[in-house]
Amino acid sequence: MSVYLDYNATTPLDRRVLDTMMPFLCEQFGNASSGHQSGRVARAAMDVAREQVAALVNAHPSQVIFTSGGTEANNLALKGCAARLTPGHIILSGVEHSSVRTPANVLKKYGWTLDEISVDADGLLVIEKLHTIFSGMSAARSKILAVMLANNETGIVYETAPIAALARDFGAILLVDAVQAAGKIPVDFTRSGAQLMSLSAHKIYGPKGVGALIVDKAVDMEPMLQGGGQEKARRAGTENVAAIVGFGKAAELALSELSTRYAQVQTLHHYLETRLRAELPQVCIFGQQAERLPNTSFFALPGLDGETLLMSLDQAGLAVSSGSACATGEVEPSHVLLAMGVSPEHAHGAIRVSLGKESRRDEIDSFIDCLKQQVRVLQSFAAVACA
Amino acid sequence: MAYSDKVLDHYENPRNVGTLEKDDPSVGTGMVGAPACGDVMRLQIKVSDDGIIEEARFKTYGCGSAIASSSLLTEWVKGKSLEEAGQIKNTDLAEELALPPVKIHCSVLAEDAIKAAIEDFRGKSGNEKANDANNADGSGKAA
Amino acid sequence: MTSLNRRPIYMDYAATTPMDPRVAKKMMQFLTPDGEFGNPASRSHAYGWTAEAAVDEARKQVAALVNANPKEIIWTSGATESDNLAIKGIAHFYGGKNSKKGKHIITSKIEHKAVLDTCRQLEREGYEVTYLDPEPTGLIDLDKLEAAMRDDTILVSIMHVNNELGVIQDIAAIGELTRARGIVFHVDAAQSAGKVDIDLSSMKVDLMSFSAHKIYGPKGMGALYVRRKPRIRLEAQTHGGGHERGMRSGTLATHQIVGMGEAFRIAKEDMAKDQIHTAALRDRLYDGVKDLEEVYVNGDMARSVPNIFNISFNYVEGESLIMSLKDLAVSSGSACTSASLEPSYVLRALGRNDELAHSSIRFSIGRFTTEEDIDNAITHVRAAIEKLRALSPLWDMYKEGIDLSQVKWAAH
Numbered sequence: 001m002s003v004y005l006d007y008n009a010t011t012p013l014d015r016r017v018l019d020t021m022m023p024f025l026c027e028q029f030g031n032a033s034s035g036h037q038s039g040r041v042a043r044a045a046m047d048v049a050r051e052q053v054a055a056l057v058n059a060h061p062s063q064v065i066f067t068s069g070g071t072e073a074n075n076l077a078l079k080g081c082a083a084r085l086t087p088g089h090i091i092l093s094g095v096e097h098s099s100v101r102t103p104a105n106v107l108k109k110y111g112w113t114l115d116e117i118s119v120d121a122d123g124l125l126v127i128e129k130l131h132t133i134f135s136g137m138s139a140a141r142s143k144i145l146a147v148m149l150a151n152n153e154t155g156i157v158y159e160t161a162p163i164a165a166l167a168r169d170f171g172a173i174l175l176v177d178a179v180q181a182a183g184k185i186p187v188d189f190t191r192s193g194a195q196l197m198s199l200s201a202h203k204i205y206g207p208k209g210v211g212a213l214i215v216d217k218a219v220d221m222e223p224m225l226q227g228g229g230q231e232k233a234r235r236a237g238t239e240n241v242a243a244i245v246g247f248g249k250a251a252e253l254a255l256s257e258l259s260t261r262y263a264q265v266q267t268l269h270h271y272l273e274t275r276l277r278a279e280l281p282q283v284c285i286f287g288q289q290a291e292r293l294p295n296t297s298f299f300a301l302p303g304l305d306g307e308t309l310l311m312s313l314d315q316a317g318l319a320v321s322s323g324s325a326c327a328t329g330e331v332e333p334s335h336v337l338l339a340m341g342v343s344p345e346h347a348h349g350a351i352r353v354s355l356g357k358e359s360r361r362d363e364i365d366s367f368i369d370c371l372k373q374q375v376r377v378l379q380s381f382a383a384v385a386c387a
Numbered sequence: 388m389a390y391s392d393k394v395l396d397h398y399e400n401p402r403n404v405g406t407l408e409k410d411d412p413s414v415g416t417g418m419v420g421a422p423a424c425g426d427v428m429r430l431q432i433k434v435s436d437d438g439i440i441e442e443a444r445f446k447t448y449g450c451g452s453a454i455a456s457s458s459l460l461t462e463w464v465k466g467k468s469l470e471e472a473g474q475i476k477n478t479d480l481a482e483e484l485a486l487p488p489v490k491i492h493c494s495v496l497a498e499d500a501i502k503a504a505i506e507d508f509r510g511k512s513g514n515e516k517a518n519d520a521n522n523a524d525g526s527g528k529a530a
Numbered sequence: 531m532t533s534l535n536r537r538p539i540y541m542d543y544a545a546t547t548p549m550d551p552r553v554a555k556k557m558m559q560f561l562t563p564d565g566e567f568g569n570p571a572s573r574s575h576a577y578g579w580t581a582e583a584a585v586d587e588a589r590k591q592v593a594a595l596v597n598a599n600p601k602e603i604i605w606t607s608g609a610t611e612s613d614n615l616a617i618k619g620i621a622h623f624y625g626g627k628n629s630k631k632g633k634h635i636i637t638s639k640i641e642h643k644a645v646l647d648t649c650r651q652l653e654r655e656g657y658e659v660t661y662l663d664p665e666p667t668g669l670i671d672l673d674k675l676e677a678a679m680r681d682d683t684i685l686v687s688i689m690h691v692n693n694e695l696g697v698i699q700d701i702a703a704i705g706e707l708t709r710a711r712g713i714v715f716h717v718d719a720a721q722s723a724g725k726v727d728i729d730l731s732s733m734k735v736d737l738m739s740f741s742a743h744k745i746y747g748p749k750g751m752g753a754l755y756v757r758r759k760p761r762i763r764l765e766a767q768t769h770g771g772g773h774e775r776g777m778r779s780g781t782l783a784t785h786q787i788v789g790m791g792e793a794f795r796i797a798k799e800d801m802a803k804d805q806i807h808t809a810a811l812r813d814r815l816y817d818g819v820k821d822l823e824e825v826y827v828n829g830d831m832a833r834s835v836p837n838i839f840n841i842s843f844n845y846v847e848g849e850s851l852i853m854s855l856k857d858l859a860v861s862s863g864s865a866c867t868s869a870s871l872e873p874s875y876v877l878r879a880l881g882r883n884d885e886l887a888h889s890s891i892r893f894s895i896g897r898f899t900t901e902e903d904i905d906n907a908i909t910h911v912r913a914a915i916e917k918l919r920a921l922s923p924l925w926d927m928y929k930e931g932i933d934l935s936q937v938k939w940a941a942h
Contacts, residue, residue, distance in 0.1 A: 004577060010569035010781065013561055021561075025554055025748070031546035035852065036859040037538055039545075068607030068750065071770040071780035099770030099779060106769050202781060207561070208569075209607065209750050209783025224767065225614050226651050227644030236644060237610035238546065238743060240750025243783075310574040319568075319575035358563075390853070398853065404921055421939030422924060423884040425847055425873070429923035446923040450849035454921060 002317045003363045007203075007356030008152050008180060008296060009321055013246070014205035020249040021207065024242035032239040033230060042241045049248025056182060056251040057197060059189040059214045065234045066212050066244050070179040070200030071099035072224070073213035074146075076235070077175045077196040078103045080221035081144055087111030088142030091133060091172070093125055093158070094118045094339035100146050100177055101335075116339075123156040123287040123340045130163065134170040143172035150181035153336045153352055154287040155296025157185060164193025173219060179203055179211075183254035184293050185262070195219045201243065205357070206250030210243035261357045266294035268355055272364045273297055279372060286337060286350070295355040300342075304378050306349030312374045313351075318367055321352045390451055391485035397455035402462050405444040407431040415508025417500040426453045426493065430500035432464060432472070434508055440464050440472055445500075452490040456480050456497040469505050538859040539903045543744075544693050544721060544838050544894035545861055549789070550746035556792040557748065560584065560785035570782045571773060581784045588791025592740065595794045596719075596728040598755055604774045605787055608752035609720035611767075612739035613644040615754055615778065616716045617687055619764030620737070621652050624684045624714070632682025638662040638670055639879040641689050642718055649687070666881050667830035668697035676707055685714045690722035690738075694876040694892055695829030696838030698726060705734030714762060720744050720752075724797030725805070725835045730755060736762045742786070746897060747793030751786040754778075804897055809836035811895050811904050816841075818908030822915055824928070828877055828890055839893045840877075842886040845925040846918045848873075851891060854914035858907055861892045885924070885934070 004012075024045065030038025032046055050061040067073045078090070078100065090104045094116045108114055117129050125147070137143065145167050150157045160176055167174040176194040178187050183204035189197050197214040201207055215221060221234065228236040254261075276283050276299065285299040300306070306322055313320055322334070337347035353367065390398070407414045413434050420427040426449030433442035443461035447454045459480055464472040477494035480486075486494055540548070549557075560566050560581070570585045572578025589600040606612045617635070625633040637649055639661045649659045660678045665671055670688060679686075686708050691698050701717050708715040716737040719728060724745040730738065735757070742751035756762050756777065770779030797804075816839065819825060824844035831839075843851065848862040862874070873887035882890075893907070919925040927934060 002576075006569075006572060006575065006577070009572045009578075010567065012563040012565075012567040015563050018561055018563070025549060025557070026551075027548070029546060029548040030859075031542070034542060034545050034859070034861065036542065036861075037856075038540065038542075038859055068611070069780045069783075072607070072768055075768045075770070075779075097770070098772070102769035102772075102779065200781075202569075202783075207783065207785070208781055209786045225610055225644075226647035227610050227613065227642065228647075229643070236614075236647065237608045238741075238749055240607070240748075242748070243750050243786075314575045317576075319572075319577050321572060321574050398850075401921060406926065418923065422888070422934065423939070425849070425884075425888050427923055427939070429926075446921055446926060448845065448922045448924045449847050451853045453847075454850060 002319070003366055004319045005353045005355065005359070005363065005367060006319045006321045007359070008352065008354035010202050010208065011205045011356055012358065013207060014250060014253060016253060017206055017246045017249045021242045021246040024245050030241075032241055033228070042239070045245050046239060046241060049244045052248035052252040053199065053212055054214075056255045057178065057187045057189040057199065057214060058191065059197070063189070063214050063216065064212050065215060065231050066210060066239065066247070067235060068209055068240070069211040070177070070198050070203075071211075073198035073200070073211045074099040074175070074177060075103045076213050076221070076224045077198060078107065078144060078146065079224060081173055081196070081219060082107050082110065082112060083222035084220045085142035089113050089115060089137055089144070091115045091117065091130070091143065091145045093147045095123065095151050095154075095156075095336045096146055096148055097152060097177060097179070100148070100175070104146065119339050121341050122289040123151070123154050123336075124290050125158055125163070127162050127166065130166055134166060134172070137170070139171065143170060144175065145172045146175040146177065148177040148180070149187065150178075150185065150293050151287075151336060152180045153334055154298045155180075155293035155354075156287040156290045157181065157292060160192045160194065168193060180293065183251075183258070183261075184295060186258065189214050201247035201250055204250045204254045207243045207246040210240055210247045212247070257357075262294050264357065265355050265359065268359055268361060268364060269294055269297065271361065272353065272355070272368070275364070275368050279368060280375065284346070286340065286342065296352065298350055298352045300346055300350045301375060302346060304349055304375060306351060308378060309349065309351065309374055312377070313370060316370045316374075318370055320367070321354070322350060393484050394451055394455040394486070397458040397484070398451040401454060401458040403444050403458065404446065406446065407433055407442060407444050412511050415504040415506070415511070417503030417505075417507060419499040419503055420449070420496050422448065425449060426496060428453065428457050428496050428500045430457060430460065430497075430504045432501075432504045432508065434469065438468050440467055440469065449493065449496075450490070452484065452486055452493040453496060455484055456486075456493045457500065459483060460497045460501060464501060469508070472501055473505050475501060538857050539906055540859045541893045541895055541899065541903070541907060542859045542861050543896035543899075544892065546743050546749065547746045547896055548898060549748060550793060550796055550897070552796060553747055553789045553792045557785045557789040560788050566784065568784070570784055571771065584784055585782055585787050588787045591791035591795040592753055595723060595798045596730050596738065596755065598730040599758060602755050602758050604754045604756055604777050605782060606752045606754055606778055607750055608743075609642075609718065609739045609741035610644040610752075612752045612754040613642065613718055614648050615767050616737040616739060616764070617645065617648045617685065618652065618767055619777075620685045620714050620716070620762075621657055622765040623763055625657060632680075632684050633657045634660070634680055634683040635685045635687065636660045636662065636675065636678050636683060637687045638664055638689075640664050640668060640692055640695070640876045641687065642693055642720070645687050645689070645718055664879055667833070668692055668695045668828075668880055669830065669833065670699055670704075672700065672703055672707065675704065679707070679711055679713065683711070683713050685716060687716040687718070689718040690728070691719075691725060691835050691838070692829070692876065693721050693838070694874060695840050696721075696834035697829045698722070698833055698835060701735060702733045709734040721838070722835070724794070724801055725837060730757075737764075742790035742793055745793050745797050748786045748789040751783065751790045753790065800897070805836060807897070808895050808899070811899055811901065812836045812839050814901065814904045815839060815893060815907065818904070819911055822912065826886055828880065828882065837895050839895075840890055841893070842882070842890040843915050844886060844889060845922050845928055846889045846915055848888045848890060850918055851889065851914055854917060855891075855910055857910055861894070862890060883935075
């Protein structure tokens with residue numbers, strides 16, 4: 001038995017996406033920058049993909065820069081903007097992904113000051129805090145603000161309108177990391193008030209190794225990769241045509257199927273959490289008071305060791321996660337939960353279940369049954385250990 | 388890199404390719420451009436006693452648009468008076484061939500070529516008659 | 531490759547290659563919805579571990595082709611990123627604010643744009659770069675390179691095989707010079723991996739960039755070799771989850787990595803065969819056109835990879851030549867710059883005059899090129915040269931014995 005419940009880490013490729021990619025993996029192999037016929041075919045296919053990706057988040061195709069993924073997009077946004085500004089302030093929410101936090105920390109070396117806005121116990125941003133932080137900064141200094149649209153671990157959705165309004169008032173460039181939100185909830189770049197937005201294909205049933213940064217043309221940005229002048233000199237490197245075409249198709253499907261996918265996943269999600277609360281009453285679901293993605297549940301069972309639990313779940317063929325898949329080999333507790341004020345011990349045992357369009361009700365049943373069984377086993381060990 | 392059908396037609400089947408005897412007093416030769424710039428155009432016209440261009444020939448070293456511009460120009464100047472030919476504008480050529488902005492310089496070169504050919508012809512001794520005829524509206528033959 | 535029959539004959543393998551069917555097949559296992567789609571960074575389940583194992587296997591395959599340790603291979607999105615990471619990574623680590631080592635870099639004028647543009651960026655950041663002129667053959671003179679080295683030189687970046695000319699630089703000898711002075715040596719091997727032998731256990735190369743799509747692997751995939759002994763340290767350029775030992779963050783694209791691994795495995799197996807195949811075809815092509823007048827080989831055929839062949843047809847303009855060769859997919863320079871009207875900067879660096887630089891064609895052939903392709907190409911080329919020379923005033927002048935260099939051209 002094998003049950004995949006880790007869709008926030010990555011998703012399987014949609015068959016229709018694969019079918020769209022196949023010609024570009026095989027016979028249509030031209031270099032999109034070549035002048036001859038095979039190059040032009042590749043270029044035309046990329047133009048379509050650019051429109052599809054733009055449409056998913058209501059942006060203009062010319063605002064799309066294809067990158068090697070969400071991490072590169074976030075790096076490009078922060079470092080690219082910072083390189084063209086006099087060092088000033090970078091402000092992040094306390095729950096950002098490592099691909100935002102780490103480059104922001106690196107920028108400290110180049111004279112930037114980093115502020116993190118803490119979240120409340122429900123995981124929500126306190127707008128007043130952001131206001132206070134902005135108010136304490138000199139108007140003349142450059143400011144870059146990064147806030148994710150939906151958190152990868154808790155699934156909490158952040159309302160960007162009031163944040164964007166503040167950013168505008170205080171002259172800050174706003175980056176919205178929409179990697180987890182796109183394809184799961186409606187995303188509108190044009191109306192968000194953000195100048196920059198990052199996206200990833202493999203979170204929306206597209207291929208790994210491709211993402212995009214949406215950039216308002218008013219933003220002056222230095223490229224991170226030099227040489228060759230691709231993507232209007234904003235991102236050099238031979239275009240990954242097949243992956244870009246796949247990203248386009250995945251975006252098109254995500255947009256056209258958004259409401260059906262949402263409804264389907266939400267029903268299962270509701271079922272999952274109802275059973276969790278009923279059958280494991282000690283469960284603590286993080287961020288449950290907040291608006292969340294329809295597919296994500298991040299929870300802890302106090303008193304149980306999460307690592308052991310994850311191992312036993314894996315042995316039973318259930319693939320879930322302890323949080324972000326990007327913290328390679330890292331066994332530290334989730335920084336997201338710590339930012340919400342969850343104690344390290346409590347955070348350490350947290351389990352993330354993230355559902356997808358292929359998820360089924362019987363998979364959730366298997367998960368709950370297995371979880372209950374493992375909890376009983378672990379509790380009996382714990383009892384022995386305490387005795 | 389997409390060329391218009393008209394450019395492709397002139398490129399595939401260039402009109403009036405060739406050479407006229409440049410020392411012939413009735414022939415004017417215009418050579419413009421430079422190899423370093425990637426295009427050189429040589430345009431020759433043969434002018435009748437009454438100042439009408441009877442023949443035109445070209446050879447062009449350059450891109451497809453440059454070849455098409457000069458080929459089209461030879462078609463246009465034939466049968467025209469020197470004055471009329473001298474009034475052909477690069478924008479007319481560019482429009483007819485639907486040249487993209489990066490190729491407009493090819494049509495400019497063609498305009499320069501016909502002007503240079505007319506100037507060369509007029510500079511030759513014994514061609515004042517044709518000049519006079521032209522200047523006098525081209526209707527009457529010189530005495 | 532029967533589906534290619536109705537399309538132009540592909541002779542632009544140095545721009546990109548079709549994927550080897552064996553590579554595509556291997557990748558499919560990691561692409562299909564019911565295949566191995568896990569995130570290699572997922573630590574809590576078998577989906578992740580299976581993907582991670584495949585990534586490790588590919589790392590071994592890439593390392594094996596160049597006789598390196600798999601731990602020395604860092605995955606990137608392509609050779610452009612590898613070049614950027616190597617050059618900026620070294621510059622920022624050794625030449626940063628807190629380092630006393632220096633800010634001087636040496637490269638050559640015929641490097642790929644990924645190297646040249648990165649160096650220009652570093653110049654804007656306050657680094658000093660020496661751009662060496664190649665010899666007329668395209669080779670770098672080692673004495674001139676040595677003379678350019680200074681106490682504050684931190685990095686030498688020289689490509690192994692030039693993408694336009696095919697000439698092979700003596701990187702083993704350059705490595706001896708740099709190592710003796712404690713200078714880091716980076717080599718862009720995008721065009722050489724799988725084409726010539728590379729032994730990183732004996733060559734004193736510290737960093738080497740690789741591309742998958744130049745050797746029948748997928749686009750969007752590359753690697754950077756980072757030597758462990760003596761240890762080379764560099765500053766990461768893409769930060770995040772700490773993937774690739776902190777040197778390059780970002781979710782690993784398993785299918786692409788597996789494809790690159792397979793392409794490198796096949797390259798190791800087939801390199802000798804590929805070399806013989808392309809050398810025979812290159813000679814056939816040259817034999818078919820060399821009797822035309824005023825034909826010049828660019829570079830040095832004796833010291834080149836056989837799969838890249840660059841030739842100038844004097845008195846014929848390059849763009850019109852490409853246009854009349856519409857049944858051939860060839861390039862008049864590197865694919866990145868062929869949209870612009872400027873003659874190849876590589877040929878100009880060799881000292882080629884503008885006419886010859888303008889009239890150059892790069893034929894690059896590969897594993898799937900056939901004798902029939904070559905014969906057809908020869909026919910097309912000969913017809914095009916004949917037609918365009920009949921149209922060329924320069925050709926007339928040459929035939930009349932006029933020395934074009936003495937002509938005063940009306941600049942416009």
